[in-house]
Amino acid sequence: MTEHRSDPQLTDAGLLRHFLTIDGLSRQHLTDILNLADSFLNVEDRTIKKVPLLRGKTVATLFFENSTRTRTTFDLASKRLSADLIHININTSSTAKGETLIDTLRNLEAMAVDMFVVRHGASGAAHFIANKVSPGIGIINAGDGCHSHPTQAMLDMYTIRHFKKQFTGLKVAIVGDIMHSRVARSQIHALSCMGVTDLRLVGPQTLLPKKGHLWPATLFTNVEEGITDCDVVILLRLQKERMVAGLIPNEHEYFRYYGMTKERMLHAKPDAILMHPGPINRGVEIDSRVADGKQSVILDQTHYGIAIRMAILSSVMDTQVKTRQSRRIGYEH
Amino acid sequence: MTEHRSDPQLTDAGLLRHFLTIDGLSRQHLTDILNLADSFLNVEDRTIKKVPLLRGKTVATLFFENSTRTRTTFDLASKRLSADLIHININTSSTAKGETLIDTLRNLEAMAVDMFVVRHGASGAAHFIANKVSPGIGIINAGDGCHSHPTQAMLDMYTIRHFKKQFTGLKVAIVGDIMHSRVARSQIHALSCMGVTDLRLVGPQTLLPKKGHLWPATLFTNVEEGITDCDVVILLRLQKERMVAGLIPNEHEYFRYYGMTKERMLHAKPDAILMHPGPINRGVEIDSRVADGKQSVILDQTHYGIAIRMAILSSVMDTQVKTRQSRRIGYEH
């Protein structure tokens, strides 16, 4: 299967050795992860919410950006897989003493860490690390700059499949700051890969892709129009930085034109689901009655996020274990 | 047993589903916890200091106030019960990004956290959370404002029972800033509940309850008089904020009139025990010779604190597991 040869996240046999981006993965890859997550969801219903799949393996979170929520989900996913977990606080680490990122990485490798969960403010950081890491060690992208947040997109796909059963024929709208959102980028790839053909991107002109873009989606600046007849409405979190940068006037104006209210949701299908990656800004991109309403599946997304991350961690580890023919080659002098 | 119906921490059957305050608990409830702690104390003497009671359960500490000591005791208690533990750092969490406390809580629930250990600067915070939390999840109050610190009071009861065998007939004095102390409030409830009738509150007028108070205790401004013939002398930590607020002049003056010295302790019974919730201020509320003397049981309190917290965590979890008929109702759409 030579088509995978140059893909940094797949082995020659097409197995997932890192999880960096949705781009380049097949529908089968995504479906395998969703199905594996199904089996992990049952783990939570057990009296003992643990499986020994990663027992004796070491997972390190390497977060260059703060994100308690995402880190907590990986923390819980690792513990429920029985892994040993270490958190590397980059601000107080050797990197802060002038050590290069690669040196920090090599040292953690030398400590026999099996997998890194990386979050970084720069687009491409996880790919960069995946290219530099020694064979046998898996990299999971937990968000890099404006580029990608693939584990979020996977839990979104899980949520959609759970409530809508299939992707074919679905109408899906993503509403908000599409331009700067790594979540949106990963969702667009994933939805397209799963067979969604009616995808709408909705937001103010300043936050939408430019004309001539190649995204498999239609653009809307009018939110009522954009979500009309949709099965799935996905809101994005509005970042305060966009106001500072002058791309939108202020929170109230944004809410007035794009905030999701009960009235606006009437334009979508009556059984439409409403999603949001969290944390939500009540009264900015979403009205409280919608956030807490019947169509909201926001907490379900969080719920499925643990099982999805368990599925991704264990898939990548599985590939790495299989391909570790001669472990720790770098230390055999 | 309808008398429990409106009590947020008890089920209709009178079982402990949260642990928020001593107020409203019966002597039987307290005695059950003390007896259960007895059995956990033996765990520490084993070669392997662990029991599998909470294996596969997730405990989250949610500390809005720093307290390394209290958090460490819950950390150790959870680990010795084999639970998985996550620490939520509120300062860097989504709550800091503008998410409401309830949204943070709902998200952690959705991650299948089984129990929250909450510390907050506002009185009533743990009750507030207990009222909002989904069925099946237990809340432990690890200190809320000036209101309550019930796990501290329980370890104090354990210590008193250990050294004095029974509560009936005991004379107990609490010395210090009674007015602003959540520890004192919980101790007063617990001592009263356990049958102590001769309870004295000792301190400067500015730090004692006002006239007309309904506490089951006698007030003293003279410390020698207050501790006379006592079996148990409990000191409170003097907070620097009281000096800033002008309620007491300074540390030296406080020590001169209320600091516990060997000479002062002679007023209590010869076999009296001396207690303090820690951390102690040597030379402020306590003289070093007393802190390190034969009557001091301060380190025993710390020691019993782990077993008491194991008892409380496992009692609450036990109730929650029993009452989880349909787990995760909120996620069954």
Added chain:
Amino acid sequence: MTEHRSDPQLTDAGLLRHFLTIDGLSRQHLTDILNLADSFLNVEDRTIKKVPLLRGKTVATLFFENSTRTRTTFDLASKRLSADLIHININTSSTAKGETLIDTLRNLEAMAVDMFVVRHGASGAAHFIANKVSPGIGIINAGDGCHSHPTQAMLDMYTIRHFKKQFTGLKVAIVGDIMHSRVARSQIHALSCMGVTDLRLVGPQTLLPKKGHLWPATLFTNVEEGITDCDVVILLRLQKERMVAGLIPNEHEYFRYYGMTKERMLHAKPDAILMHPGPINRGVEIDSRVADGKQSVILDQTHYGIAIRMAILSSVMDTQVKTRQSRRIGYEH
């Protein structure tokens, strides 16, 4: 074996009850640790990288100085021995509230912590704590001031033995800020103990020991001369504080005269190994081509560091368990 009687880290029978300094240990002690580390190195090659040796034991890291790397190695070593681990953040702990270090220590003892891993900016801090700690609890020195960093020296000995097979006849140079380095101090003791007789200390006059010193080593200010015919070249990290203090002019000048380049390394033996405790300053004490070159065993040092720390933790725990005749004496009133 009365010769051990006054040694704080050895029992009367010569067993290691703390690990504070290399000074005073015999070649047999060091060799036993190296051999034990051999057996732990295999643990990393297993599918499940864990042994149950410290199951149910509690290890607390007590770091008064930040050091992500050293703390992470002890974290991983403890987890791979199946211990429960707690990190005490001294900045937010009770010590910050005015509690004395000894009170903090006594409280952690009372929580049934079995071992403390201590890092402190003051020389002698680990000894001080070892003198104060209750019987049955082990202290590991993870670096104290300019005094000692014995676990680092042990992993260095492991690395040298691994690559050079024996110590007799080896020529070893340590290059850098000898005067202020706890790493160098511990290495000198360890190398001397293991039988190295040709030991050279190389650096600018301002960073070398003064004339009349009693160290078993020859001093060199010329680096080419100092490393001539060496089997092992150990570089030290250059601390920025030395420049501020005026002991060296600046990084570029240091590199010009002492930075290890490929050309300079030609003065050592062709099969010489190059070591560095990390984190490395590329372009200051070491050129990148040397750091990443064939002679560099810097990452091997990190790698062996986990196994060495597992060996030290389990040796000390083993002694403490043996000598705990009456556990928790302080709490038997």
